[in-house]
Amino acid sequence: MRVYDAKVNHMTNPMGFFMDGVSFSWKVDEARGKAQKAARVRVAADEKMQEILFDSGMDEQADSLAYPVELALEPRTRYFWQVTVLSDAGEEADSEVQWFETSKMSEEWIGKWLTCDSTEKRHPIFSKEIAPAKEVAKARLYVTGLGLYEAYIDGKKVGDEYLTPYSNNYNRWVQYQTYDITDQIAGGGKLSILLGNGWYKGRFGFSAFEDKGYYGNEWKVIADVVLTYTDGTEEVIGTDESWTVTRSRIMFSNLYDGEQIDATAPELPAEEPTVCDAPKGRLEARRSLPVVAHEHIKPVELIHTPAGEQVFDMGQNFAGIFTFRVKEPAGTKIHIQTGEVLQKGNFYNENLRSAKSEYIYISDGNETVIRPHFTYYGYRYVKVEGVSDLKIEDFTGLALYSDIEMGGDVETGHDLVNQLVSNVRWGMKGNFIDVPTDCPQRDERMGWTGDTQVFSPTATFLADTYAFYSKYLHDMYTEQMDLDGMVPDVVPSAGVHSTACVWGDSSCIIPWNMYQFYGDKKILEDQYDSMRNWVDYISRVDGDNHGWRSVFHYGDWLALDNPSGKTDEVMGGTDEGYIANVYYAASAGIVAKAARVLGYEADAKTYQALCDEQFEEVKKEYFSQTGRCCIKTQTALILALKYHLSENEELTKKTLRLLFQISGDKLKTGFTGMPLMCPVLSENGMNDLAYTLLLNEDYPGWLHEVKLGATTVWERWNSLDENGDISSTGMNSLNHYAYGSILEWVFRYVTGFRVSEEHPGSRHLLIAPTLNWKLKRAKGSYHSAAGTYETSWELADPSHVTVKVTVPFGCTAEIVLPLVSQETLADQSNPLFADVRDGKCFVGAGTYEVSYETTKPAKKMYSTYTPIQELVNNPEIVSAMGEQLHLDQIPGQALAASFRQLAEAYPSASMSAEMLDQLDAALARF
Numbered sequence: 031m032r033v034y035d036a037k038v039n040h041m042t043n044p045m046g047f048f049m050d051g052v053s054f055s056w057k058v059d060e061a062r063g064k065a066q067k068a069a070r071v072r073v074a075a076d077e078k079m080q081e082i083l084f085d086s087g088m089d090e091q092a093d094s095l096a097y098p099v100e101l102a103l104e105p106r107t108r109y110f111w112q113v114t115v116l117s118d119a120g121e122e123a124d125s126e127v128q129w130f131e132t133s134k135m136s137e138e139w140i141g142k143w144l145t146c147d148s149t150e151k152r153h154p155i156f157s158k159e160i161a162p163a164k165e166v167a168k169a170r171l172y173v174t175g176l177g178l179y180e181a182y183i184d185g186k187k188v189g190d191e192y193l194t195p196y197s198n199n200y201n202r203w204v205q206y207q208t209y210d211i212t213d214q215i216a217g218g219g220k221l222s223i224l225l226g227n228g229w230y231k232g233r234f235g236f237s238a239f240e241d242k243g244y245y246g247n248e249w250k251v252i253a254d255v256v257l258t259y260t261d262g263t264e265e266v267i268g269t270d271e272s273w274t275v276t277r278s279r280i281m282f283s284n285l286y287d288g289e290q291i292d293a294t295a296p297e298l299p300a301e302e303p304t305v306c307d308a309p310k311g312r313l314e315a316r317r318s319l320p321v322v323a324h325e326h327i328k329p330v331e332l333i334h335t336p337a338g339e340q341v342f343d344m345g346q347n348f349a350g351i352f353t354f355r356v357k358e359p360a361g362t363k364i365h366i367q368t369g370e371v372l373q374k375g376n377f378y379n380e381n382l383r384s385a386k387s388e389y390i391y392i393s394d395g396n397e398t399v400i401r402p403h404f405t406y407y408g409y410r411y412v413k414v415e416g417v418s419d420l421k422i423e424d425f426t427g428l429a430l431y432s433d434i435e436m437g438g439d440v441e442t443g444h445d446l447v448n449q450l451v452s453n454v455r456w457g458m459k460g461n462f463i464d465v466p467t468d469c470p471q472r473d474e475r476m477g478w479t480g481d482t483q484v485f486s487p488t489a490t491f492l493a494d495t496y497a498f499y500s501k502y503l504h505d506m507y508t509e510q511m512d513l514d515g516m517v518p519d520v521v522p523s524a525g526v527h528s529t530a531c532v533w534g535d536s537s538c539i540i541p542w543n544m545y546q547f548y549g550d551k552k553i554l555e556d557q558y559d560s561m562r563n564w565v566d567y568i569s570r571v572d573g574d575n576h577g578w579r580s581v582f583h584y585g586d587w588l589a590l591d592n593p594s595g596k597t598d599e600v601m602g603g604t605d606e607g608y609i610a611n612v613y614y615a616a617s618a619g620i621v622a623k624a625a626r627v628l629g630y631e632a633d634a635k636t637y638q639a640l641c642d643e644q645f646e647e648v649k650k651e652y653f654s655q656t657g658r659c660c661i662k663t664q665t666a667l668i669l670a671l672k673y674h675l676s677e678n679e680e681l682t683k684k685t686l687r688l689l690f691q692i693s694g695d696k697l698k699t700g701f702t703g704m705p706l707m708c709p710v711l712s713e714n715g716m717n718d719l720a721y722t723l724l725l726n727e728d729y730p731g732w733l734h735e736v737k738l739g740a741t742t743v744w745e746r747w748n749s750l751d752e753n754g755d756i757s758s759t760g761m762n763s764l765n766h767y768a769y770g771s772i773l774e775w776v777f778r779y780v781t782g783f784r785v786s787e788e789h790p791g792s793r794h795l796l797i798a799p800t801l802n803w804k805l806k807r808a809k810g811s812y813h814s815a816a817g818t819y820e821t822s823w824e825l826a827d828p829s830h831v832t833v834k835v836t837v838p839f840g841c842t843a844e845i846v847l848p849l850v851s852q853e854t855l856a857d858q859s860n861p862l863f864a865d866v867r868d869g870k871c872f873v874g875a876g877t878y879e880v881s882y883e884t885t886k887p888a889k890k891m892y893s894t895y896t897p898i899q900e901l902v903n904n905p906e907i908v909s910a911m912g913e914q915l916h917l918d919q920i921p922g923q924a925l926a927a928s929f930r931q932l933a934e935a936y937p938s939a940s941m942s943a944e945m946l947d948q949l950d951a952a953l954a955r956f
C-alpha cells in the first residue's frame with residue numbers, strides 16, 4: 031500500500047504561502063484493501079517526526095479529501111507532517127514526511143520600501159553585500175519588487191520562478207515570496223534584486239501606457255533576509271538606505287512588447303535608494319503558485335522563407351520565453367520576433383495587434399546565452415535577424431506556466447482527436463501563467479472571466495487546479511469589494527470595469543465546479559461572499575423592470591448565427607437578455623446550493639426562491655404557454671434543455687434536431703452555447719449528434735482546425751480559412767482555450783467520468799462511456815481528488831467491445847456499460863456483475879474487465895430509413911453514391927426525410943420497393 035499526493039491546502043510542500051488554516055489531503059494506491067478504515071495525521075517540528083506538535087490518533091472519520099487541523103502556527107516556521115493510513119484489510123502505510131513553511135504572517139518587516147529615479151528607463155538593481163556574522167543554519171529571503179523582480183546572489187538567480195511577484199489586484203494586495211537561500215548565502219555574497227515592469231507598471235491591459243501604469247509608475251522593492259545561526263540567534267537584514275542602486279543593461283521591458291538589452295551600455299554611477307511609501311495594496315504572503323519553466327522545446331526546423339527571413343519553427347504553439355546562445359561582433363543588433371503562424375510561407379505577427387512581442391539584444395562581442403526576464407511570448411515561430419550563423423542547437427524555447435500538476439488524459443484510436451486533446455492541453459498550459467488568460471500572445475493576455483468559466487471543468491480534468499483557481503477567485507473577490515459586488519469582465523481588472531452575464535457568473539460557477547471536483551467545502555466558505563454579492567449585484571441592476579436583460583452582454587460571443595449572416599461578427603444570434611436571465615437564475619441557484627452545503631439555511635431558502643422566481647420569469651418571457659422556445663437558435667434550446675425551461679421537452683429536442691438538420695449537423699454556437707452543447711445533446715438522447723459534431727472535419731469544428739495544422743485551440747471557428755489564410759487581424763488568436771472546453775465532454779461521455787454535485791470529490795462516481803466506431807477505442811484517466819479512475823474501451827468490430835475500468839482505493843462506482851445486454855449483465859462469474867441494479871454495476875475499488883457483444887452495432891447504420899441529411903454528412907457516401915442518389919439536388923426542406931418517406935410522399939418519383947431494397951444493401955456497407 032502506498033500513500034501519495036499528500037498535500038497541504040492542495041499544495042505539495044508549500045513555502046511561504048498565505049494560510050488561514052491547515053487542511054491535509056492524501057491518496058492511496060497499491061493496496062489489498064478497498065478503503066481507508068482510519069487515518070492518523072501527525073505534525074512535528076522536525077523532519078524525523080520526533081517533536082510532535084499534533085497527533086490526531088487513528089481517526090475513523092479522517093477525510094482524505096480535506097482534513098482540517100487546528101494548529102497554532104508560528105511565523106517563518108517549517109512544520110513536518112505525515113499521514114498514516116489503515117486499510118480495511120489491516121494494512122498500514124505512511125506517506126513520505128511532508129512539510130510546509132509559514133510566511134511572515136503578521137510579523138513586522140524590518141526592511142523598508144525603497145525606490146529610485148523611476149524616470150530612468152534602465153532597469154534598476156538594488157543590492158546589498160550580505161556577510162553572515164556566524165555560522166548559518168538557515169537563511170530565508172522574503173522579497174517583493176514592483177512591477178516584476180528577479181533576485182540574484184553573486185549573479186546566480188535565486189529560485190526557479192519567473193515573472194514574480196505575479197499578477198493580482200495590486201490596489202488591494204501585493205504578494206511577496208519566500209526563498210530558501212541557505213546554501214547560496216552561507217558563505218556571504220551580494221544580494222541583488224533586478225526590477226522590471228510587468229503587470230503593475232508600464233503598458234498592460236486596456237488602460238495603461240508606457241509611462242502611465244495602471245497600478246503604479248514607481249520601481250519599488252522590499253526585502254528581509256533572515257539569517258538563523260547555528261547558535262539559535264537570528265539576524266535580519268532588511269532593505270534600507272545602506273543598499274545601493276545600479277542600473278542593468280535592460281533598457282526596456284513590458285509583457286506585450288518584449289525586452290531590449292544593450293550589452294554595450296556604459297555603467298552608470300551607483301545611486302542611493304530612496305525610502306518610499308508602501309504601494310497602495312497590502313503586502314501579503316503569496317497565493318500564486320510558482321511559474322516555472324516546464325518543457326524545454328527545441329526548434330524542429332530552421333525555415334528560409336520566400337521573403338528571405340530566417341525563422342525557427344518550434345513545432346508547437348506555446349507560451350514562455352527562450353534561451354539563445356549568441357556571439358556576434360560588438361554593436362550587432364540581434365532582433366527576435368515571435369508569431370503563431372506563417373502566411374504564404376513568411377513570418378507573420380499582425381494578429382498580435384499592437385504587441386511587438388520582440389527581443390532586441392545589442393551585442394558586446396562576447397559569447398553569451400540571452401534570455402528574456404520580464405516578458406513572455408505566445409509563439410510557434412521565431413524570426414531572427416542579426417545572427418550570422420543561425421543554428422537550431424543554440425535556441426531553446428521554455429514553456430512557462432504555473433506549477434499545476436498535469437494529470438488527466440484521453441487517448442483514442444482517432445489521430446485527429448488525439449491531436450485535439452494535445453492542442454487543448456497546450457492551450458491550457460499557455461494560458462495558465464499565474465492568471466487564467468484568454469490568450470498569451472496579443473496585447474491582451476488578460477484574466478477574462480468568461481473564458482475560464484467555460485474552461486474550468488476541462489482544466490480540472492487535465493490538472494490539479496484547486497490552488498490556482500483559489501488565488502484567482504480570491505482576487506475576483508477583492509475586485510468586487512471595490513465594485514459593489516460587480517465582477518469585472520477581467521480579473522485582475524487592470525482597469526476594466528464592465529461586466530456581463532456568463533462572464534461575471536464565473537464567480538458562482540467556478541467555485542461550484544471546484545467543490546464538485548475536490549469535495550472540499552473550503553472553497554465555498556472562502557468564496558461565499560463573492561458568490562452572494564454577485565447575485566445581489568445583479569438583483570440591484572435588475573430592479574423591478576428586468577434591467578439585467580437590457581444592459582450590454584457578450585451573450586453567445588463569436589457564435590456563427592448572427593442574423594446579419596456575416597462571419598466576422600462577434601455577437602451571436604441568441605437574445606442576450608434571455609441568456610442573462612437564465613444565468614442570473616442559475617447563479618442564484620448555485621448560491622442556494624452553496625448555502626445548503628455550508629449550513630446557511632435562511633440564505634439557502636432566499637436564493638432558491640430567487641432562482642425559482644427568475645426561471646419563472648424566463649419562462650414567461652421567452653416561452654409560449656405550451657413550452658415552445660421563442661428563440662430559435664441552437665444555444666437558446668441547449669439552455670432550455672439544460673435548465674428544463676420548457677413544458678414540452680420533446681418539442682424542444684425536436685426543434686433542436688431540426689436546427690441541426692438545417693445547419694447540416696454543423697454547430698453555430700459561441701462561447702455560451704458551445705461548452706454546454708455536447709453534454710446537453712448526450713443527456714437528451716442525441717449522443718450520436720454530439721459525436722458527429724466532435725468528429726466533423728469541415729468548418730466549423732475542432733478537427734477542422736486540427737487538419738489545418740493547429741497545435742492549440744483557436745479563438746474563432748474561422749481563425750484561418752481553408753487555405754490557411756488568417757481571416758482577420760482584429761481579434762484572432764490561435765491560442766484561446768475557450769472552445770477547448772469540448773474536452774470536458776470527451777472526459778465525461780467518451781471515457782465516461784461523470785463528475786457530479788451529488789458526489790463532490792468523486793469518491794463515488796458514475797462511469798458511463800459511450801462507443802463510437804470512428805474512434806474504435808478510447809482510454810482515459812481522471813486524477814480525481816479521491817484517486818485515479820481509469821477506463822478504456824476497444825471495439826474489435828462494430829458489435830464486439832472490451833471495456834476496462836479501474837476504481838481507485840477508497841472509492842465506489844456505478845458503471846453503465848455501453849450497449850450491454852441483460853445476458854451479459856447476468857454473468858455471475860465476472861466480479862463486475864456482483865451487484866447489478868437497474869442495469870448499473872455497483873463496484874468498489876479494483877480493476878474490472880469485460881468483453882461482450884453489443885445490443886446493436888456501435889456504428890451509424892445507413893439505410894433508406896436514415897434521414898437524408900445524415901447520408902449527406904458522410905463524405906464516403908457522398909463520394910461513392912452522391913451522383914446516383916442526386917444528393918446535391920435534394921432541396922433543403924427534404925433533407926430531414928428518408929428516401930423511404932420521400933418514396934411514399936411522392937409516388938410519382940417512382941422509387942420501387944426493389945430499388946429501395948437494393949439501396950439498403952449498398953448503404954449498409956458504410
Ligand code: BGC
Nearest residue numbers: 468474478480481584587761
Ligand atoms: C477576449 C475574449 C473575451 C472577450 C470578451 C476578447 O478580447 O480575448 O476571449 O472573453 O474579449 O468578450
